[in-house]
Amino acid sequence: MADKVTALDIAERLSVARSTVSRAFDPMSRISPDLRRRILKVAHELGYRPTSAARLIMREYPHVIAVVVRDVTNPVRAGIMTRLIRELERNGYLPLVFQVPNARTMSARIEAILSHLPSAVVMTGFRPPSSVLTLCSQRGTPTLILNRGGIKGLAANYVTSDHHGGGLKAAEVLTARGCRNIAFVSGQSVNDPDASEERMRGFLTGLERAGMVACAAHEGDHSYDSGVRAACEFFGASARPDGVFCSNDLMAMGFMDAARESFGLTAPDDYQIVGYDDVEMARWAAYRLSTIAQDMGAVITATVKGVRQLVEKPDHSIRVVVPVEFVARSTTRDPALQEQEK
Structure with a gap:
């Protein structure tokens, strides 16, 4: 069972100190990026949560969904976020929202975001750097771009208006x-x-x-x-x-x-x-x-459906374009x- 996994289990698997495992979950701690990635990847695979409180949350919400948005002062994007969060919760997910001002900041914060061990990451309002998508893929965390699909030269899952x-x-x-x-x-x-x-x-x-x-x-x-x-x-x-x-x-x-x-x-x-x-x-x-x-109702419905598919099968391909009028x-x-x- 996931709630029986301990930091010591991860430490022994990677031949590191238990304190090193704990530091990997603190974005402000000094630890090499490569080691942090390895620890978080194993933690994700084992379903480990760093605190007892987080494990209690996990019993009620087995899947945390990281939602990363550029700017919620935009009225359209604020409406999208409100509906998305409501629908994710209605489907039994726990959305954690992170606001970033631009793609560069996203690159700097992705390690901290992934330290929460989300089952999937939904991004909206910016073009995610390929390095972010690559890191998430290496970690085994599927990603989905909301309302910004069809990006030339970027292979990614997306649900978007046309x-x-x-x-x-x-x-x-x-x-x-x-x-x-x-x-x-x-x-x-x-x-x-x-x-x-x-x-x-x-x-x-x-x-x-x-x-x-x-x-x-x-x-x-x-x-x-x-x-x-x-x-x-x-x-x-x-x-x-x-x-x-x-x-x-x-x-x-x-x-x-x-x-x-x-x-x-x-x-x-x-x-x-x-x-x-x-x-x-x-x-x-x-x-x-x-x-x-x-048709933002259709976009949100398809997004939540896509999240569900990715949680069940991380390598699933999502390509949805919703018509406009x-x-x-x-x-x-x-x-x-x-x-x-x-």
């Missing part, structure tokens, strides 16, 4: 509604490019298919203020866009407010705009923002009415 398809759909919406000078606001100036990178790639592909190129671009950071700055940049120039895609709703709302307050321009009369995420504020009367909606509101024109006006 961000590329969402960007493609945004381009199709604007071109089908008569926009010819189309600009975009990305979110790629943050520490680690996230799903915005895939949205922009899909959007530019959509423009290319329509025989067009973007007339202007602004690198934002998914904040309201970056949307404000983009509007001032675009409408302060001589060639103004008649269509805009923002890679999240918050930037789109900042863009709309600045366009109205600084230039007297409103959507859809003076320009058309599409956001991304379908956050609650996008439905408010002040915005009525047309946007690309993610366009939600038409007041910031884009009705294509049927446009056709009648011709």
